[in-house]
Amino acid sequence: MAYPPLDDRLVEPLLRQFADSPLYRTPQTPSGEFDVRFSTAPGHFIDKGPRLLLGTPLLVNGLPRGAVILDAPQQRVQDYLSRTTPKGEHHVLLDDSGALIASSERNFDARQDLTALFGEAANADTDLRGAGMVDYGRGPVLYRELEGTRALLLAHIPSADLRWAVISQFSTLFVCLWVSLGALLVITLLIVDRLLLGQIAVNERLRDLGLVDPLTRLANRRRLQTDFDGLARRLKRQQPMALLMLDIDRFKLINDNWGHSTGDEVLKHLATLCSALVRPQDLMARYGGEEFCVLMPGVAIEQASVMAETLRAAVAQSVCLPNPQTMLSTAPSPEVRLTISIGVAEWLLDDCHSLEELVARADRRLYAAKQNGRNRVVQDDTLYKKRVSGISG
Numbered sequence: 001m002a003y004p005p006l007d008d009r010l011v012e013p014l015l016r017q018f019a020d021s022p023l024y025r026t027p028q029t030p031s032g033e034f035d036v037r038f039s040t041a042p043g044h045f046i047d048k049g050p051r052l053l054l055g056t057p058l059l060v061n062g063l064p065r066g067a068v069i070l071d072a073p074q075q076r077v078q079d080y081l082s083r084t085t086p087k088g089e090h091h092v093l094l095d096d097s098g099a100l101i102a103s104s105e106r107n108f109d110a111r112q113d114l115t116a117l118f119g120e121a122a123n124a125d126t127d128l129r130g131a132g133m134v135d136y137g138r139g140p141v142l143y144r145e146l147e148g149t150r151a152l153l154l155a156h157i158p159s160a161d162l163r164w165a166v167i168s169q170f171s172t173l174f175v176c177l178w179v180s181l182g183a184l185l186v187i188t189l190l191i192v193d194r195l196l197l198g199q200i201a202v203n204e205r206l207r208d209l210g211l212v213d214p215l216t217r218l219a220n221r222r223r224l225q226t227d228f229d230g231l232a233r234r235l236k237r238q239q240p241m242a243l244l245m246l247d248i249d250r251f252k253l254i255n256d257n258w259g260h261s262t263g264d265e266v267l268k269h270l271a272t273l274c275s276a277l278v279r280p281q282d283l284m285a286r287y288g289g290e291e292f293c294v295l296m297p298g299v300a301i302e303q304a305s306v307m308a309e310t311l312r313a314a315v316a317q318s319v320c321l322p323n324p325q326t327m328l329s330t331a332p333s334p335e336v337r338l339t340i341s342i343g344v345a346e347w348l349l350d351d352c353h354s355l356e357e358l359v360a361r362a363d364r365r366l367y368a369a370k371q372n373g374r375n376r377v378v379q380d381d382t383l384y385k386k387r388v389s390g391i392s393g
C-alpha cells in the first residue's frame, strides 16, 4: 500500500515499548530488527469523527506472532498527512486495494469515504478498551489497551494453542484432587448401596419374622388374621369362606418315641404335603404347636369337607423319613407314619363374624373328631352335641 512518510523514529520506540511490556514480550529476530509494515483495518466512528486503525504485524523469524494496532482519529491522520506533505505535493493514504483512506488535500470527506470503503463495518462499535478476547471469525484475538495510549496490543492465538493453555490449567494437583473426589464418590455410593441392600434384607427378614412361621415357613397366626380381615372386607359376607383346623394325632407320642427333632421334621413334612394340595388362593398357616389352619375363601362347607378329606387321606398314606442322625436311638422305626384330625367350619353357615369365632367353631369339631377316634374329618356339630348331651345326661 502507499503510505505517507511515517517517521520511523516514532514507530521504533513505540514498538520497543510494546516489546518490553510485561504484558506482551515479543522475541526479537537475531538481528534485533522488526519487520514493520502497516496496513489498515476497518475504521469506526467515535464521538464526532471517524477513526482509523493502522496495524502492523509483529513477525518473528517470518512467523506472525501478534500485531500492533494504532487507533488514531482519522482527522489526525488527515492533519498529519497535510502537515507533512511538502507544498506542491499531494500525498494520499491508500489501503491494500488502493482505495483512498486519507489525503493531504483538505477537501477529503473522511466520513463519507470511510463508509464507502468499509461499509457498515466502519460504523461498527469496535472500540475495544481494557483487555479481553474477540473473535472476528478468524480465530480468537487477545487484546490489551496500553495504559496512557490509544494503542491496542493484539495477539492472535491459534485455537490449538488456546486449547492447550486451557488444558494446562489442570495442574497435576488439580487432576489428583478430582480423581480423589471421584473415587470418594464411587466408594460412598458403594457403601450406601451395601447399606441399602443390607437394610432391605433386614426389613424382609423382620417382615418374615412377623408373618412367617420359622420352622415350617408357613404363614403364622398374625398373617392368618391379616388375610382373614382382608378377605372379610372383600367378600362382605356375600360369599362363603371355610376354615379347616388340622391337628396331628398323638403327636406327643411321636416326640416321645423319636425325639423332638424328629417331631419338628414331622411338622415340616405335614406342612409341605398339605400346602401342596390346597388351592393357590387358600392360605395354610401354622396356628400353634401341632395345630394348622387352612383358610379357604369362596368355599362352602361341602367343598371344604372334600378338601379336608383329601388332606386327611394324603397324610395317612404318607411316610415321613426323618434324619436318622437326629432321632432317638430308641426310635421304634426309621420312618414315621402319622394321621391328622380335622374340624371344618364356614363363616356364613356357622354364623361366625370373626376369625376367633370361626376358629372356635372349627376347633370344637376338631375336638369332636379327636373324641371319636381321630384320623377323621368333622364338619358339623352332630358329634359334638351328641357328646355334650351324653356328658350332661
Ligand SMILES: Nc1nc2c(ncn2[C@@H]2O[C@H](COP(=O)(O)OP(=O)(O)OP(=O)(O)O)[C@@H](O)[C@H]2O)c(=O)[nH]1
Residues within 6 Å of the ligand: 247, 248, 249, 250, 251, 252, 253, 255, 259, 260, 261, 262, 263, 264, 267, 288, 289, 290, 370, 374
Ligand atoms: N417337636 C415339636 N413338638 C411340639 C411343638 N409344638 C408343640 N409340640 C408338642 O406337641 C405335643 C402336643 O401334645 P398334645 O396336646 O398332648 O396332643 P397330642 O399328643 O397330639 O394328642 P392329640 O392331640 O389328643 O391327638 C406336645 O408334646 C408338645 O410338646 C414343636 O414345635 N415341635
